[in-house]
Amino acid sequence: MGSEFTKLFELIISASLINNFVFTRFLGLCIFFGVSKKMETAVGMSITFTAVMMISASLSWLIFNYIMVPLDITFLKIIVFIGVVAGLVQASDTIMRKMAPGLYYKLGIYLALISTNCIILAVPLINAGEHYSFIQSLAFGLGSGIGFALALIIMASIREKIELADVPAPFKGLPMAFVITGLIALAFTGFSGLITL
Amino acid sequence: MAHTDKVSYWELITNGIVKENTIFKLALSLCPSIAVTSGLKNGVLMGAAVLFVQVMVNITISLMRKFIHPKVRLPIFMLVISGWVTVTDMSMAAAVPDVYKQMGLYIQLIVAFASILARAEMFASKNKIAPSMADGIGMGIGFLFALTVISFFRELIGKGSLWGMPIVDAKPLLIMILPAGGFFAVGILMAFFNWIDIKFLKKGVSASH
Numbered sequence: 183m184g185s186e187f188t189k190l191f192e193l194i195i196s197a198s199l200i201n202n203f204v205f206t207r208f209l210g211l212c213i214f215f216g217v218s219k220k221m222e223t224a225v226g227m228s229i230t231f232t233a234v235m236m237i238s239a240s241l242s243w244l245i246f247n248y249i250m251v252p253l254d255i256t257f258l259k260i261i262v263f264i265g266v267v268a269g270l271v272q273a274s275d276t277i278m279r280k281m282a283p284g285l286y287y288k289l290g291i292y293l294a295l296i297s298t299n300c301i302i303l304a305v306p307l308i309n310a311g312e313h314y315s316f317i318q319s320l321a322f323g324l325g326s327g328i329g330f331a332l333a334l335i336i337m338a339s340i341r342e343k344i345e346l347a348d349v350p351a352p353f354k355g356l357p358m359a360f361v362i363t364g365l366i367a368l369a370f371t372g373f374s375g376l377i378t379l
Numbered sequence: 380m381a382h383t384d385k386v387s388y389w390e391l392i393t394n395g396i397v398k399e400n401t402i403f404k405l406a407l408s409l410c411p412s413i414a415v416t417s418g419l420k421n422g423v424l425m426g427a428a429v430l431f432v433q434v435m436v437n438i439t440i441s442l443m444r445k446f447i448h449p450k451v452r453l454p455i456f457m458l459v460i461s462g463w464v465t466v467t468d469m470s471m472a473a474a475v476p477d478v479y480k481q482m483g484l485y486i487q488l489i490v491a492f493a494s495i496l497a498r499a500e501m502f503a504s505k506n507k508i509a510p511s512m513a514d515g516i517g518m519g520i521g522f523l524f525a526l527t528v529i530s531f532f533r534e535l536i537g538k539g540s541l542w543g544m545p546i547v548d549a550k551p552l553l554i555m556i557l558p559a560g561g562f563f564a565v566g567i568l569m570a571f572f573n574w575i576d577i578k579f580l581k582k583g584v585s586a587s588h
Binding site for chain 1: 408411414458468469487559
């Protein structure tokens with residue numbers, strides 16, 4: 183039991199820091215550059231994203247292992263997973279609007295954006311490829327969510343400062359954001375080798 | 380742009396390469412532009428995969444455009460895209476297994492490309508087959524071009540080689556093939572294209588939104 187728990191903890195750390203989706207796997211970049219301009223939106227996105235990630239990871243695990251593996255249709259995983267994610271986002275959009283209008287008003291817009299995020303699709307695909315157990319998939323989803331939140335918040339705090347800086351004209355906006363991300367990614371390579379799974 | 384009768388095919392193709400280049404101008408589908416561009420070979424193959432998917436999706440959507448009910452169009456577009464991505468995924472796994480091992484995940488994630496869905500929605504669902512095909516070719520080649528340029532510089536500087544063959548004998552700058560180098564390369568190339576815009580075309584900065 184003890185070693186099981188350690189393994190889960192390692193999985194979370196590795197997904198959030200060592201193999202951070204943004205800095206070492208380069209996924210979810212469109213969203214990353216899109217919502218990291220302001221701290222407020224970055225925090226809102228992080229919360230929504232982590233929640234949706236956990237649900238979609240568990241849901242697609244169940245579908246993959248209890249429906250697709252027995253029926254031997256694992257080759258359809260791309261189509262099925264994108265359907266699950268799109269359906270889930272649409273469903274939570276509707277449910278949130280009815281049940282928690284206040285929350286919907288705050289976080290609804292991020293929900294719509296999430297369906298175009300490649301991380302949300304990558305996590306089920308990696309879970310299926312690595313044959314993670316249910317709990318492991320959940321831990322991997324949580325770790326990826328935390329990692330993405332971390333990346334967004336670091337980036338947002340830097341970009342709020344950059345607004346005031348005198349950036350050369352051709353570098354204004356996205357190019358500068360890319361260079362900054364490169365520097366953060368360089369710092370994140372320091373985490374590699376922290377845990378070997 | 381929806382009135383294609385007046386727009387020549389040539390304009391449709393160059394539009395995707397220059398004016399609306401997916402990576403450098405629209406800043407969409409950035410993930411693979413960094414993930415698979417540490418070597419020229421990977422970059423070109425990825426670009427080719429996207430080109431194929433984009434053209435096939437545009438053709439399919441254009442063929443089906445009269446039968447799709449507008450309310451359910453997005454799920455149908457997604458189905459068509461993921462179908463063609465699965466085809467590409469399996470063909471590449473069979474044809475180039477060594478490359479596929481490194482970038483299989485990114486090929487599967489072509490599904491989530493905003494640019495492919497956007498072209499299907501904005502162009503192919505409103506136009507005839509031939510212009511849709513031209514549009515797909517243009518956007519695809521634009522993407523291929525961007526990936527080729529990025530991976531060309533990254534492999535040349537980071538490994539001192541091209542397509543796996545050694546070119547420069549000097550000690551390579553390792554950082555360029557590290558993840559961080561990818562961000563630097565894209566950032567600097569974007570700035571370079573902005574600089575051309577400002578300097579020669581007297582336009583505002585376009586890739587900052």
